[in-house]
Amino acid sequence: MKKLIKNFVLFCGIYAIAQGSHCTIALAANNMDKSSNVSTVTASTSLDTNKDISNSKTIDGNTNSSNDKSASENNTPEKANSNVNQSTNYDTIVKVSIPVSKKWKISFNQPVDVNSLSGKIRLVDNNNTEVPLTFSSTDFGMSVIVSPTNVCNPDTDYTLTISGNIVSRYNKTLKNPTVVEFKTAPVISSIDNISVTINQQDDYTLPTQVTAKMSNNTTTSVNVSWDKSVDTTSIPGVYAYTGTVDGYSKPVTLSLTIKAFEPVPSIMNDYRIQSQIGTNLYNYLMNYDNRQSVLDRAIELHGGDTSNNCVYYASEALRRAGMTDLPESVANTNQLTSQLQSRGWQTSTDLSKLLPGDICFTISYGNGPTHTYTFMKWVDPKSFDYAYICDNQGYDYNGDAYHKRNIDFQTPTKDAISYFMYLA
Incomplete structure (x- = not known):
């Protein structure tokens, strides 16, 4: 029985949590038998939602080429230098563009003491400045929620490092450190208010998307939901609508002007003229x-x-x-x-x-x-x-x-x- 316990493998999984999305990396660690070789942790699913790329690495949602510096699982990431020993094997490096409010859920197959994780799970930005983290768990240490105390900066490189010396309550250790490199997505910097003018009785529906100016000086179309719909275009006047865009704290306003109908002097087509x-x-x-x-x-x-x-x-x-x-x-x-x-x-x-x-x-x-x-x-x-x-x-x-x-x-x-x- 002792031998069975001794050879038990400690696994952990990383889940990115934000805006209802579920992104998974399943991570396996070596067992603690001192006579065994150290196993390399393998990513079985990318951080990019909707993509399953077993045993491959992902950069910004795309499988990277073999000449990328992270192509070898044994490479030592620069951003992890301060976190782990240079001679240590590293888990798959994953680069994706993710929301600035992302939290990380790390799941283990054995419970860990949340209070013991300080310094063993770290987040640093591209200047190697450490981002303060808080740790919480609601399932007796089987999983840990890692939350940056502040929202990350947009369009910025970060490195999340999970140290290999995390010890479970059963004294099993995850020796191989896990490093997740990611770049945060740009955020919406502004959305212009909208003014629309139509003729009375014209067909009109509120737009489902609006153009947003992003923090990296690009523009993109984003979904918008409105506080009400256009009930009728029969009655002339000016009507105001308020829109909400996920990830944007300010309201979007649309002003709809319905011009009064102007009588026509005549009506005709290719066949006849109206009386x-x-x-x-x-x-x-x-x-x-x-x-x-x-x-x-x-x-x-x-x-x-x-x-x-x-x-x-x-x-x-x-x-x-x-x-x-x-x-x-x-x-x-x-x-x-x-x-x-x-x-x-x-x-x-x-x-x-x-x-x-x-x-x-x-x-x-x-x-x-x-x-x-x-x-x-x-x-x-x-x-x-x-x-x-x-x-x-x-x-x-x-x-x-x-x-x-x-x-x-x-x-x-x-x-x-x-x-x-x-x-x-």
């Missing part, structure tokens, strides 16, 4: 307050009923656009189609001719089209799949009568278009 009524209708419905006013009147015309108001909505909008003789009693899609035809409106199914201000009708199940709405613009001018439209169904779209809708295809809740009408 004045159609242009007036488009300009009128591009105003949020106007759309809401039309909806209120449509509900009133329907006796207070808040559903099935699409014809009341379209008819009221047309009257406000200049078709004053359109009866307020028009209540269904067949009646509206007939009223428009009697006024010279034409029917078409060619979606390439569709213009903002045209009146669209969906498919019929025997009793006339199921719905009507005013076409405002294509979401993608090269596709007839989706469009922005105005109708009474804003309750399905954050309360705004102006919203996206499927056009040339069916969904479980929204019918496809059958035809549209326009005044030639």
